[in-house]
Amino acid sequence: MGYTVKFYKGDYLQRQQAANADKAVAYVEHHFNSSASPTASYAVVVVGSNASSTSRNWGRWYAKAVAEQFGTKVGGDGGILVGGWDGRGDGNVKHTKMPAVLLEPLFASHPQQAEAIRSEAGQAALARILAESIRRFFPDGGLVAFSVGHKYKTSSPNDRGAALAGGGTEADHAEKVLEKAARLLTEEAAAPTPRMLRVMQGDRLLFETVVDEDAVIHWSSDRNLLFIPEADGTPAPAPRTARAAPKKAARRGAGR
Numbered sequence: 001m002g003y004t005v006k007f008y009k010g011d012y013l014q015r016q017q018a019a020n021a022d023k024a025v026a027y028v029e030h031h032f033n034s035s036a037s038p039t040a041s042y043a044v045v046v047v048g049s050n051a052s053s054t055s056r057n058w059g060r061w062y063a064k065a066v067a068e069q070f071g072t073k074v075g076g077d078g079g080i081l082v083g084g085w086d087g088r089g090d091g092n093v094k095h096t097k098m099p100a101v102l103l104e105p106l107f108a109s110h111p112q113q114a115e116a117i118r119s120e121a122g123q124a125a126l127a128r129i130l131a132e133s134i135r136r137f138f139p140d141g142g143l144v145a146f147s148v149g150h151k152y153k154t155s156s157p158n159d160r161g162a163a164l165a166g167g168g169t170e171a172d173h174a175e176k177v178l179e180k181a182a183r184l185l186t187e188e189a190a191a192p193t194p195r196m197l198r199v200m201q202g203d204r205l206l207f208e209t210v211v212d213e214d215a216v217i218h219w220s221s222d223r224n225l226l227f228i229p230e231a232d233g234t235p236a237p238a239p240r241t242a243r244a245a246p247k248k249a250a251r252r253g254a255g256r
């Protein structure tokens with residue numbers, strides 16, 4: 001079984017009710033954040049005040065992945081805001097029967113992030129993280145409901161959300177990311193995947209391989225070398241320090 005993706009329009013309550021009627025397995029509403037301060041920067045996901053643990057874990061996974069990819073931090077409580085900003089955003093996702101997230105990955109008001117939001121590579125990276133999160137948390141496939149924040153509301157048809165620093169709107173670019181994610185999801189079949197190691201350059205996948213679930217992967221920043229132990233448990237040729245204490249060495253490496 002694979003994924004199908006449907007974009008829901010109308011007011012937010014109607015979108016959620018329609019997704020419920022269609023028995024969607026997951027619901028995503030895409031926004032970009034905005035602040036009066038041009039330096040404000042963090043990735044956060046709003047989940048409903050009634051959110052399931054799946055919604056919460058999905059939101060945290062997504063926020064962390066975005067923060068790592070774009071070199072920012074996660075906001076809220078480890079990447080999620082349960083019930084939104086004092087209730088704002090709650091009604092956008094709390095009426096679904098399926099897990100639901102409202103994404104605020106980057107800031108439209110942050111000049112470099114706005115540049116990333118406008119770029120093909122930035123949109124592709126966000127789409128890939130979203131598609132990957134859906135494959136991870138909903139491996140059996142099914143109908144995925146997408147909602148473009150602000151746009152297509154019956155009650156406020158001209159709303160496009162925040163202005164991007166340097167030009168463009170939040171909603172038009174959220175829509176581009178969702179369209180790219182929809183293509184990624186529908187191109188390949190759904191299937192629970194083993195642990196994969198991937199090497200990417202920008203939005204291009206250079207290499208991928210299956211690694212043992214128990215393998216301790218070790219990055220040597222001195223040698224720009226990634227060690228994957230053999231599947232039978234034999235350690236790969238690694239510096240003596242890495243063999244003696246691989247976890248500690250990995251942490252040290254990552255901290256530099």
Ligand SMILES: [Zn+2]
Binds near residue numbers: 162170
């Ligand atoms: Zn918004």
